[in-house]
Amino acid sequence: MQHSISLAVLDISGTTVKDKGEITEAFANTFKKEGHTIPVEKIAAVMGYKKTDAIKTLLEAFAEDKSVINENYINRLHQNFIDDLIDYYKNSGKLEAMPYAEDTFELLRKHDIKIGLDTGFFSNITHVIIEQLGWLKNGLVDYVISSDEAEAGRPYPYMIRELMKRAGVTDPKKVIKAGDTEVDIKEGRNAACLLTIAVTTGKSYTREQLQLYKPDYIIDSLKELPSLL
Structure with a gap:
């Protein structure tokens, strides 16, 4: 070399x-729990971004009520996503x-x-x-x-x-x-x-x-x- x-x-x-698709799935579930239905391919498109930025981008595109989009709401969704993914990584044995x-x-x-x-x-x-x-x-x-x-x-x-x-x-x-x-x-x-x-x-x-x-x-x-x- x-x-x-x-x-x-x-x-x-x-x-x-x-x-294995666990990240987009965790994202989709996080949004679904808050009443936001977002196509998986749209979630996949923002993978790689800082995750709070990705959440904001998806909310701006798909949230029916744009008034919910603020720093506290984004951070809450992000924390829920983190909790789900950490639980997956710690307990699934699939990493x-x-x-x-x-x-x-x-x-x-x-x-x-x-x-x-x-x-x-x-x-x-x-x-x-x-x-x-x-x-x-x-x-x-x-x-x-x-x-x-x-x-x-x-x-x-x-x-x-x-x-x-x-x-x-x-x-x-x-x-x-x-x-x-x-x-x-x-x-x-x-x-x-x-x-x-x-x-x-x-x-x-x-x-x-x-x-x-x-x-x-x-x-x-x-x-x-x-x-x-």
Whole structure:
């Protein structure tokens, strides 16, 4: 592997952790309990965004009574979503790494590339996921950041910039970004990363949909990632 890359930033759900549809289902149930019926494909379209932003976007599009849309209401829905998803992750026993994710981490680290994970989740969910997988404990990944730990979530570049700061990387052309959604691609672009790579392993976007946002590469498995470098 010949490269000048110092940091690889990868998304969590759908990219390095299997997405079995539980996130969109939790979102749909959260809205349904409040009397909002939202098509699953519309929920899938905002996956990857900071989750409070996603909730606001969906309410603005589908709430019959727009007067309910305020910070307190959004935060209440978000907390309900968090509670349901944390309960699922803690008790279902179904949290799994994406195929080749851990092998890819190991290979990149052998070539002195640090691994950072970023996500549209808030840190309370992220901590449950990473704790169960043990990726920080066993040293497979170096850094993890959630959307509530930066100035703004995706598609803004702040999470990548914070990971660069933690890794001691100053040049974005030494950074690659990989993820399975529109906002992963836009985040990589906005951060001026060397490469922005889309993966088709998530539940939200097809290859054809990802192509619309013009990533540098589209891959069908993380197994393909090292060969791009």
